[in-house]
Amino acid sequence: MDREDLTALLTTESMALLEQFAELDTARDALGAVTALRKAGADTRTSAAILTQLKFRRKARGKFGEFANRMLFTEDGLAQATRLTVAAHHGNRFRQAGTRRIADLGCGIGADAMTFAALGFEVVAVEMDEVTAAIATHNLAPFPNAEVRHGRAEETDLSEFDGVFLDPARRTAREGATERGASRRLANPADWSPSLDFAFGCAQFDRSVGVKLGPAIPHELLPDDGEAQWVSVGGELVECAVWLGPAAREGIRRSVLSIRDGASHEISSRTTAADAVDAPVGELGSWLHEPDPAIIRARFIGDLARQLGGRMIAPEIAWITTYEEVSSPFAQSFRIVEQFKLDKSLLKRELRSRGIGTLEIKVRGVDIDPAEFRKQLSLKGDASATLICTRVGDRRVAILAERA
Structure with missing residues (x-):
């Protein structure tokens, strides 16, 4: 926003128009929104500034709730x-x-x-x-x-x-x-x-x-x-x-x-700013737990694994496994359905046999582009699942899973 746009907004008339057209859906009917504002007496610059603020206010509700309805914004702000x-x-x-x-x-x-x-x-x-x-x-x-x-x-x-x-x-x-x-x-x-x-x-x-x-x-x-x-x-x-x-x-x-x-x-x-010591690496259990990204950035993965009574699946891989179902506000949990070799042809057959047409792909520790890999699998069917492409020990694996 430049100074001229701000000047156009900070008038009694513009503030009144922001209130009057608060529910205007400019994304769905931009031309109608412009026409409505012009009929209400707004010039081209003022109309554009008001429509921009209405768009920002809709986006801002996720951060500010109802407070967004009286605030002004810049895009970066x-x-x-x-x-x-x-x-x-x-x-x-x-x-x-x-x-x-x-x-x-x-x-x-x-x-x-x-x-x-x-x-x-x-x-x-x-x-x-x-x-x-x-x-x-x-x-x-x-x-x-x-x-x-x-x-x-x-x-x-x-x-x-x-x-x-x-x-x-x-x-x-x-x-x-x-x-x-x-x-x-x-x-x-x-x-x-x-x-x-x-x-x-x-x-x-x-x-x-x-x-x-x-x-x-x-x-x-x-x-x-x-x-x-x-x-x-x-x-x-x-x-x-x-x-x-x-x-x-x-x-x-x-x-x-x-x-x-x-x-x-x-x-x-x-008492210490050092990274948490990683938990021991062990065999894959019945459940996988993906640490909250804040846990990963703070390098608390080992501490979380010990809280869950779990172990790491490979060195420096941010997945935790347990035999029993456990829950934590610091992790998303997945029940393991089956484990496969990370092979495109094998996975294509297995997923098609299960009628899986919607697939969430999570990648950690292997070089795969999830969007491109999903296209290569040629999915068909009505079922949905999660595929976790990672390493267990020194093996590249694909784990078919369901979100808890």
């Missing part, structure tokens, strides 16, 4: 915004640390700041991009205890705050540019804006600090003090948050939080 369930967890970490006044540095569209304000904190949200700061101002307008400042994180006077939250943007290859969604591997603390050294350094003077990072951050970039916590929601890995100062729990260096169906579950490692 929506993609990178913290969902409310996770933002509430951030707020609770500050509450448990006794924090009262939080600086949200690099606040984006204000998702975390909104939650902090709703929980009763005094919040100052700082954003360096002018348009994004204006959108955050709109989103935080209902909260008298929240203020938005247009400025740089590094230039903010932190002396008035006992809590700081940061969501550093990842720098792109273009000098000076940043992109919160950048996926390339970054290996230098200065690859973020503000830098990780600045972010982690905010914890001085006994200040509580939370730093939201991408879940794929290299472990070697994490600070020696504090707590790193990988968070998944409904089995989707969403972040690695680093907690420092009073917000870091004593003795916990690494943890995993799984949020499913409104409930939170946690597994943690005390």
Whole structure:
């Protein structure tokens, strides 16, 4: 969104049109939507800006629920915004640390700041991009205890705050540019804006600090003090948050939080940031368990295997097997139907004999493209199943399974 689009949106007339056409299905009838807005008096730029916001609001309901119906968004801001369930967890970490006044540095569209304000904190949200700061101002307008400042994180006077939250943007290859969604591997603390050294350094003077990072951050970039916590929601890995100062729990260096169906579950490692020792490799049982991606990224696979009373199926392969059915909020479980050699011709015959026409293919430890492999199997039938292509010991196998 550019400044002109924002100016077109931030008028009494445009806000009224956003409310009036809130249920407009622009995806299904774009031409009708444009016609309706033009008849209501919106010019071309305003119509486009309103239709874009209506599209964003529909997409945002998965993260923000009904709150999305009054918010404004940018495309990048929506993609990178913290969902409310996770933002509430951030707020609770500050509450448990006794924090009262939080600086949200690099606040984006204000998702975390909104939650902090709703929980009763005094919040100052700082954003360096002018348009994004204006959108955050709109989103935080209902909260008298929240203020938005247009400025740089590094230039903010932190002396008035006992809590700081940061969501550093990842720098792109273009000098000076940043992109919160950048996926390339970054290996230098200065690859973020503000830098990780600045972010982690905010914890001085006994200040509580939370730093939201991408879940794929290299472990070697994490600070020696504090707590790193990988968070998944409904089995989707969403972040690695680093907690420092009073917000870091004593003795916990690494943890995993799984949020499913409104409930939170946690597994943690005390006193050490080292990877969990893998469980012993053993023979295939009757069940396979796929660890939550947060467990895999935090390298807690061995700890989970021991919790389940299971064993690994091969070195460095993130599958756990047990003889008995067990359940865990940190794993998806599959009942093993049959095990085959990983051979395309054999699998094609076996799947066709079972009438399997819908096949979920999971691959780990073998070089197979699931989409291409599915085409080569020429599936036919009404039945469905899961095919797990992996290694058991040093053997390449295909395991026909059913989800628990």
